[in-house]
Amino acid sequence: MSIAGKFNALVISIVVSVGLLVCGLTSVREYRAERDRVFGELEQQVNGRHQIAYGLYRSNPSAVRSAVQPLLQSPVASIAVFTAQGSQVLALGSTEVLPTLPEARPGAASADISVLSLGAEGQSASSGLLGAFFPPGAAFHINVPAYAGVSPLDEVTPEAFVLAQSEAAVGSSRHVMGYIHFVVPQRTLLQQLLPQLTSILLACGLFGIVSIAFSAALTRRITAPLERLARAADDLAAGKLEKPVQTRGSGEIQDIARIINSVFSGMSEYKTQMDVDHQLLSMKVEERTAQLSKRNKELNKAVKQVTQVKNRLRQFAYYDSLTALPNRRLFTEQLSLLLRLAKRNEEQLALLFLDLDNFKRINDSLGHSAGDLLLREVGARLANCVRESDVVAHYSEANGKIGVSRLGGDEFTVVLNHVAGPEAAGVVAQRLLDALIEPMLIDGHELVVTPSVGIALAPDHAEDVEGLLRCADTAMYHAKAAGKNSYLIYDSEMDAAGLDRLTLETDLRRAMERDELVLYYQPQVNTRTGAVEGAEALMRWMHPEQGLIPPFRFIPLAEEMGLIGEMGDWAIREACMQVQRFREQGLVLPRVAVNVSALQFTPSFVRKVKDILEETAVDPSVLQLELTEGVVMGDTHASVNALSELREMGVSLSIDDFGTGYSSLSYLSRFPLTELKIDRSFVIAADKSEEDASLVIAIIAMARGLGLDVVAEGVETSEQYHFISEHGGTVIQGYLFSAPVPVDEFADLLRPWHFVRQLQDLDGNARQMPG
Structure with a gap:
């Protein structure tokens, strides 16, 4: 305008x-x-x-x-x-x-x-x-x-x-x-x-028309020279002005014309200079373009690296670093989405919860590196055996590739979408069991691992992630309790058993405060002298309502709850104090053996044992610690140092259940051990099975060659007793002589020559005893 x-x-x-x-x-x-x-x-x-x-x-x-x-x-x-x-x-x-x-x-x-x-x-x-x-x-x-x-x-x-x-x-x-x-x-x-209003409106309109007409005439007279100068300024800005401006008007308009003419003169000179600078600028632009091209390549490379890092971070956030399977976070997100879709479409969804049987034993025997390899192989087998038609939990893409989730430890999950019923889920569960029963070669060891599988259906059993997991986990525990290597479908009656387990956990936390834990003692008898050379202290729980609870019910529970360390320290202290009480009664217990859990064998364990020995004023040679193969194989260097320090204190060390693990026998020469205990599973079949008999004979011979004492545990019959005695076993522990008994009953077993008559009957003739 x-x-x-x-x-x-x-x-x-x-x-x-x-x-x-x-x-x-x-x-x-x-x-x-x-x-x-x-x-x-x-x-x-x-x-x-x-x-x-x-x-x-x-x-x-x-x-x-x-x-x-x-x-x-x-x-x-x-x-x-x-x-x-x-x-x-x-x-x-x-x-x-x-x-x-x-x-x-x-x-x-x-x-x-x-x-x-x-x-x-x-x-x-x-x-x-x-x-x-x-x-x-x-x-x-x-x-x-x-x-x-x-x-x-x-x-x-x-x-x-x-x-x-x-x-x-x-x-x-x-x-x-x-x-x-x-x-x-x-x-x-x-x-x-x-x-009246019409008259006012007409008067105002007439006044407006007159005012506008007068304004238009006056404006035209004033702005005509300015418009000419504006057009000249536009031409100057566009480079179209070819000659100086000539105009008439007041002094201000003349001043503006002079300014435009001076700018026109300067622009002409500047244009000449610009032509020269343009050539120089073109050269610099070419140089700068080459630099930008190089930086663009570097930027593309950096973007690619950032994308790779982003993908790795997503992998770390949503996938298990060991097995590359979806982790708990991705499992939860995707299962929640699948549950909503199933509810909207009125379809059924199944969750399979798998837990490997006796996986801790493999970790204890072969070490955690072998356990990791085993978990990786299990994950691969599970992923391979699930059909392409099955939709598995927490796989984020919708194109249908199958994956298996690892929640942590030895726990895996598989989510089946569009299932026709519990029978269809059972078919998939059996396929998983069949896939894992095939032996696996791990670090040169041929291993067979079996799972226990729990199955829960949505919406029949639960409609949310937490509820579905709880139901499947409950069914898995019942499958494990029913004999392992099987699957069970959740039933509401299983909650009662879960409630019993929760009650047992609550009572176990208070057991030590209420002084409900006791030690039973099983003697270790020398078959040549009839004397009690030692005893194994076995923990029992005297529940105020359920009575005596055996260790197989509460020891694994204590390990899961993190109470095993405190309970193990109590067992060592109580056993040492009992030795002192026996001496005050005129009874001598040469050695008391206490079991040590793999979870109890921490860097501070040696210091705790030393403090207990100083507190109870017991000769360290009286205390014997029974270790599993997993305790000494967890960290070889640290284990050698810890066991050597215990031996320097005078504590004797025994390997419990020897021969049941998968560890190399080379550790017998590297660790400062004093005794081997032949596992009961070999002893009970030694008089019937040539393989078990040969193994027992080999263990006794090997222990003698290494200068180690041998204790055969689980001896229950005279045939087993004669077999062990004939092949050089002199110290026997088992129900043949005595079951684990309370401390009061065990005091009677410490009386001199208590087992002499029994040994005479077993040998068929009287044995001349010294003294």
């Missing part, structure tokens, strides 16, 4: 705005004046017609109607008459619904005029000019009191009433006889003002 156009637009907008403002203000003022005039006229007519007050005084409706009828000639839509007490006497006009007297006079004194502006529906409306337009049907409700010079209680003649009314008009006391209620439509008032 040109300068003249902009200036004219500004003037037009100002003139129109002023005109509209003047029209608006004038219209509002005229409307208010007309409104006040009508209100005053109505009040004068009511006060000037004594017939109205007299009709109300006499309670004569027909007289009142005759008196107020002429008032309808004013711009009034309807009239209502109220007595002083508020009852409506009559109503004239077309209005059908009128407010009551309290509604028409809200908060007004009895002698005051009340004015309300209401819409057609009775809502509040503006009393100004706006009310004539919105809301439709808005009207003024004027409530005027009708006065009389006499009290309504007095009885006077018409002449006396008129006389009293004249006196009241000049200022004597007045009494309100009633109220005249007028309804004046606001649009009617506006229609009466239309001639």
Whole structure:
């Protein structure tokens, strides 16, 4: 838009705005004046017609109607008459619904005029000019009191009433006889003002036209030279100006022309210089382009590296680093999504929860590195044996590739979508069992690992992730308790067993506080002398309600709960203290053996044993620690140091259940051991199986060659006793001599020559004993 156009637009907008403002203000003022005039006229007519007050005084409706009828000639839509007490006497006009007297006079004194502006529906409306337009049907409700010079209680003649009314008009006391209620439509008032408003609008319009015409002429005269200069400036900016500017005008316009001409001269010189600089710039641009291309390649390389790091971080966040299977986090997210989809589609979903049987034993025997390799192989087999039609939990893509989830440790899960029922889930579970029963070659060892599988269905058993996991886990524990290497489908009755386990956990936490743990002792008898050379201290739990609980029920539970360390320390301390009590009774127990859990054998274990020996003042040679193969094979260097320190203290060390693990026999020459215990599983079949017999004979011979003592545990029959004795075994532990017994009963077994007669009966002839 040109300068003249902009200036004219500004003037037009100002003139129109002023005109509209003047029209608006004038219209509002005229409307208010007309409104006040009508209100005053109505009040004068009511006060000037004594017939109205007299009709109300006499309670004569027909007289009142005759008196107020002429008032309808004013711009009034309807009239209502109220007595002083508020009852409506009559109503004239077309209005059908009128407010009551309290509604028409809200908060007004009895002698005051009340004015309300209401819409057609009775809502509040503006009393100004706006009310004539919105809301439709808005009207003024004027409530005027009708006065009389006499009290309504007095009885006077018409002449006396008129006389009293004249006196009241000049200022004597007045009494309100009633109220005249007028309804004046606001649009009617506006229609009466239309001639005046039209005249005002025409005057404002004429003034605006004259002002605009004058402004246009003046603007054209002023801006013509400026427009020429603006065009010259545009041409100069676009490089189209070919000669200096020539213009006429005031001094300021001449100054602008000179500035433009000076710029034109400078631009010509600058253009010449730019041509030279352009060539130099082109050379630098080419050099810079080469640099940017190189940096672009470096940036692409960096983006690729960042993407790779992002993918690795996602792998770490959602996948197990050992098996590359989805982890618990991804499992939870995807199972939650699958549950929602199954619920929406009214389909059934199955969760298979797998836990490897006796996996801890493999870790203890072969070490954690072998256990990791085994877990990796298990994950691969599970993933390979699940069909492509099965949808497995927490695989995030929707294209259907199958994966198996590892929740942690030796726990795996498989989620089957669109299952037809529990039988279909059982078919997949059996396929998993069959896949894992095949032997695995781990670090040169051929291993067979079996799983226990629990199955839970949604929505039959649970509808959320936590509930489904709990049900499947409960079914898995029951499958493990039922013999392992099997699967079970969850049943609500299994919760009772889970509750028993939870109760047992709670009671076990309090067992030590309540002094419910006790030690039973099983003697180790020398078959040549009949003397008790030692005893194994076995922990028992004397439950106040369930009675004596065997260790196979609570020892694994204590290991899971992290209580085994505290309970193991108590067992060592209690066994040492019992040795001291035996000596005070004149009884001698040469050696007491205490089992040590793999979880108990921590870096602080040696210090704890030393503190216990100092606390109980027991000769360290009396204490024997029975270790599993997993204890000494966990960390070879640390284990050698710890066991060597125990041997230096005088504590003897024994390997319990020797031959049942998978560890190399080379550790027998590297660890400072003093004794081997032949496992009961070999002893009970030694007199029936040539393989077990050869193994027992080899263990005894090997122990002799290494200078180690041998104890055969689990001897129950005379045949087993004779086999062990004939092949060099001199120390026997088992039910043949005594079951584990409480300390009071064990004291009787420590009496001299307690087992001599029994040995004589076993040997078939009396044995000459020394002393």
